[in-house]
Amino acid sequence: MAIRLSCKEASRLISQGMDRRLSFPERIALRLHVGICDACTRFTRQVEFLRRALKAFPGPDDPDGR
């Protein structure tokens, strides 16, 4: 695996990192990329937020009792 990732490769690894343990070289390459990439930093935060949102689903109790 190339040590320099594109955002396309990085976002794929970020997603897979939520489903399996990444290999050591994958983790290093990902950290190097995310460390300098604002877009992938936000992407990481947002997919982690998605996980929290699904855990909280279906959300707060509806006052209307719908």
Added chain:
Amino acid sequence: MRFALLQLRDRGAAEDAVQEALLAAIQGAERFAGQSSLRTWLIGILKHKIVDSIRKTAREQPGVSSPEGDGVEDLEAFFADDGHFAEPPGEWASPERALEERRFFEALERCLQSLPRNTASAFTMRELMGLETDEICKELGISTSNCWVMLYRARMSLRACLERTWFLAGPAGAG
């Protein structure tokens, strides 16, 4: 009921799952020790019934999952030719506060419904029910790498959908 319908996309199957969950709840009422809210407990039982139902469907219609799982062409659209994001993820204002808003979950639900059926199944099994990837692959009868692609697709699509319909529209604009 909306919860079950969202994941099964079939009214009959969703009604069955809700009914079975309620029966199980009545039978297991003494196990409800009051450590969680009644609602949380019922939803927990319902999640199990939904997984059962997805399993059953997957067994009865083997191979239904293959057409949408393999290709990654649709994912290419998220990126420019040089591998950068075509539209970089934006900054989301106070995402934690969205979790307290009912309308946010309605937006999330609409986004989930826009996913291809099996992609949505794989994603909800993973994130709503916390199943491991290998269990999901087995249930849907697909390969592990295929499963990762589906979960990746789900996250990319949902992220973009929520950004478009909620975070950029703004809580005020959403209603």
